[in-house]
Amino acid sequence: xSAQDQxxxxxxxxxxxxxxxxxxxxxxxxKKVGISQMVYRxxxxxxxxxxxxxxxxxxxxxxxxxxxxxETVNEYEKIYxxxxxxxxxxxxxx
Numbered sequence: 332x333s334a335q336d337q338x339x340x341x342x343x344x345x346x347x348x349x350x351x352x353x354x355x356x357x358x359x360x361x362k363k364v365g366i367s368q369m370v371y372r373x374x375x376x377x378x379x380x381x382x383x384x385x386x387x388x389x390x391x392x393x394x395x396x397x398x399x400x401x402e403t404v405n406e407y408e409k410i411y412x413x414x415x416x417x418x419x420x421x422x423x424x425x
Contacts, residue, residue: 335400339393342407346389349414353378356422374421381414 332340357375388407395403 338404339389342389342392342411346385346411349385349418350382353382353418356418356425371425374424378414378417378421381410381417385411385414 353375385407388403388410392403392407
């Protein structure tokens, strides 16, 4: 397996785990009292939108040629880490 294939496999596992965590948080947080439903829903929509952007970049990553690989990986990691930061912040608030 090439280094690129291994990287893609690892990132897919991380992205799948993050999406699972977002959906679990969505399900459990909706039941909690004291969170404004409108604020909560807005924040969840932002997380889901961010997750979708990461998924789009991940799809691009799987098809990019060798010439654009490093740049695409850097872009992917930047938006993936932004998603993680947003998720952790939101999770600490609920």
